[in-house]
Amino acid sequence: AEENILIEGVVTDNGDISLFQINGKDVPLMADGTFSHRVTVAKGNKHYRLYAVDSENNSTKKILKISGITKKKPYREKPQYDSASSRPSLWVLTIGVSKYSNPNLNLKYADHDALSMEKIFKKLRKGIFSEVFTRTLVNEQATRGNILQAMSTHLGKAAPQDVVLIFVAGHGIKHTQTGSYYFLPHNADSRNLLFEGLKWSDFEEAIKIISKNVSKVILILDTCHSGAINIAMRGVRSGEDLGALMKEATGLYVLSASKGGEPSVEGNRFRLPGENKGHGAFTYSILKGLSGEANYDKNSYLTIGELFSFVSVQVPRITRGQQHPYSKIDGTDLPIVKFKK
Template sequence: MLTNLLLSLSLLFGCQRASMPGKTYAVVIGISDYQALTYTTGDLRFADRDAQQVATFLRSKAGGSVSNANIRLLTNRQATQETIQQALTLFRQAGPTDRVILYFSGHGLPDSFVPYDARPGDERKLLTYRVIKAAFHESNAKTKLCIADACMSGGITRQKTKRSALATNEPDGSNVAMMLASRSTQRAVEDGRLAGGAFTYFLLKGLTGQGDVDGNGIVTIRELHKYVSPQVKKRTKGQQTPIFYGRFSDELPLSYL
């Protein structure tokens, strides 16, 4: 009798945390090899690999078992300004119970991310924060995540006007979160020993188990921040301070283990 009761409770709890509610639509970008750069003039080493690992996580059970049809993975020469902007229209397919995710790993500037085909001194080819915020605002999803492993990525939190604020005018019950590798004045460090960006490395470690502080099989955004932030600060010797910013519940689940 007791065995049957415990088994029933186990099955019930397992069903409750087996998968993310609704669907996930994700645009995942990683650029190591830039058109206008070489390794000696600024190319990165691991940004494309980091993006591929994030996409793999999203496809896993912990990441929500997201179908390939709902992921736009763009790496290196695939990640031009035009193709990124086109990929962001995927978010328009999401309904209120769904979530949308943008992950970017590559070069960053105070007001934009840098696509593959950007040219030094030419602002016309940048992926501005204004464009990113517009893509989020055009989505009906109540859960919106912007994750960036890029230098100065904290600059996206600056709110010049109410219209440009990512978390403004969202309906009640919405979760809009920005998980950013660094403050607006900081670099985002690539670590050869980790074979990736320090931020993405610990982000994925946290999402796949290390962040589950209370051991309940769910990693919430609060748990992830408590794990990622000190790990990145320690690893980069204080050069890099991750920012978790927006309007969201501390108990927002990000992975189900």
């Protein structure tokens, strides 16, 4: 007889952890060092080797002994919701700027990233959300004024039980004097940053206003310097039942493309099957994760925590260590995709 069990824990170090494995298999760590990994064990005793390496190549290992596995009734998901009307809606705002008023700033794939994120959430809405309401601003549409207006008028329609998702792709820049993080809308550059740039405090203020009505906000940033944003966070709690998770989940979920000072890599090689245009490495990894690759435990739904863990491992691999995503979860884990069994 075999049993599927979940190993959870935390890895701590004075520096950064560069590698963590269980029985030779890479296991992703959350930003706070926590991990969650499912294994299948036969009835009886089993030993697992936990191995970690930090950024200075110091290593440590621990042997975990699992014993006394007993047979139990298999877990079955409870009905999620009584009707479609009782399920939450998803309100999506995607922003991508490839073409700037200053052509020296032009990118290749940020607009495609935003359009693809909108498309995949429309496609994956069944099972979790009753409806998906999207608004996308790309290139000339993505001015500072239009972005702030969309946050207010579009996302402001979300009901308390709904989920809000904001995706931003383009140039991020730090002010040379203040060190503040700015996103560059279409008509902004380093010369008019104070007037046309979108400061992090603008996002923060908009999120505060949204959060008065909505308790679940997801912010995804595919820009340079996005990891430099500092947000105070609390711990994470997880659960099993999808319906309960959706109803109980609260918090701010932030995933950014790179740590402070790192580039945000893009390229034509980062293409999904059937596409003829590439993506940023970060967005490419998110799209793959949402399509099912991030569903580590192979159950019927994907959570934000699983997606963040997948992206944190995938991006450094495909960028050859140039880029390391940064993530924080303030609140409980949140299901976002339901798969057919």
